[in-house]
Amino acid sequence: MWKNGKAQRIIWPIRWQQAKAALMKQYGTKILYGILIIGFIISIIHAFNDSGGSAFGNIIETLIIISLLIFIVSIAYLLFSFKYYSNKVSFWILFLASCPLSINYIRYSAAELYLELIDTTTPKEYVYNLKVDSSKYQADKIRLQNQVDSLIKIKIIQKPSELARRYFNGQFFNDSIERDWAIDLPTGLDYMETVIDTLFYAENGNDVIAGLLINKVYNDYMNYPNGGVEFIGRGFIYDKTEIKPFKLLRNSVSGHETYETCSDKLRYFYLKKIGSYKNRLNMNDIRFLYGEK
Template identity: 55%
Template sequence: MKHDIKILYGILIIGVLVSVFHILNDQGGSALGNIIDTLTITSIILFLSTILFIFLSFKKHIRKISIWFLLILSCPLALMSMTHMTKELSLRLIETTTPDKFAYNVKVTTDKYERDKIQLQNLVDSLIKVKTVQRPSELTLKYFEGKTYNDSIERDWAIDLPIGLEYKESIIDTLFYSENGNEIVAGLLINKAFNKYIDYPNGGIEYFGKGFEFDQKNWKPFKMLKYSVTGYDNYKECSERLRYYYFKKIGTYENELNMNDTRFLNKIK
């Protein structure tokens, strides 16, 4: 235990040096996130190590100001981080944070559900691929100089998805229906796209997901919600994270309602 104080200060110095390294090698503003992660990990390791040293040799360390300095320095961020990690772990162990009495329980047949998924996937693809989208519906007919026309909308007004990507596939991950099971009101969408900035200049495949509200009679049938997940290289992980946000985290951290909460779904009508 001769060099225990040096070990603790060594942990602190390494954390500071790694943070400086991130600052010097900042690319595209990523340094801040890396610094926060580094300081968080450093604080946890330093806090637990200091507690361990005090526990193993209480009489030796109880009067050392340097020990208490390191403990107080690392304590706030370490405790906040460990509390957050514990909460995150507990969320992963449950299916949803939506109260049972408000949990979505509308039943539709498997055939209808699969048909609707395919229909919406095709609709998303059409809104992405076509520069000008025509809505062949009587609701959008326009009359001008004795003739009737189907109205149209431009791509960037059709659906709120990034334009600068090469889309490969649209996947409807989950659908939610109205109380009678006839109308789709919301859901989760995952897109597979080629992103030229991944592994630049080679580019790579990226999966990203969004929540949406749906109104087939609206000019803009998909209303994309503000929470999204990005940067995944496979569908499964992207789906799990998207469901984590919309079925658990939003109703816990954001003081809002999860998507599978009937109070949220009923507000869409």
């Protein structure tokens, strides 16, 4: 009995492994094609039901997920039964087709994870570390917040100029007035609140020269079709001597439902991500703030 029991304990795992291998051989490639077909069906649904850039983005996301699934499952198949699948042309077609998207996404995810774990990509010798009195810092934040709000209310600034034909905001003017937006923020939003998230100062420690701001807005397209509150973050250069003191930088973060998530993403982008691009500098890089020395 003991011998029979011991033999069964040895035989059953072997049979189970053999059964799994048989099932894998029988249905392995079919499963991969099933994943591919499901991906195409989901992509078609996105193409017909979503709108504009949303459809394109969702289709790309679906293709990435499908490629990853095929890539991971294919690797598992090769580990379990390389000899069998090494001769399957249809298997290799799917596996190799999934490699470019999958490998690029894995590399991208690893790079993003690295950025999440570090404080900044700015080299230590160039990191902005100017200390400013906290009361001054808070006072400057409030002052700039109020200034942004006032510029939003003003909307348009006008200054005398030479008589000429000009185009502004969808209209032509033939006069001696030069028109411009008081601050270059989107005009189709209902601005509810402005928060200065971060400030950077000139080397004298007195003058604000750059920063990050977040606008709380009501956007009809947020949680479409219901509309809702959205937080949008931007970087800016500040020059108090200019008629337009805020120069908004081109990169922004949007679509956030809370201030905290918007702030985290904004800081991530301007203090880490930008510096990872070739020939670009983070906002906390003194070469960006003060110029090359």
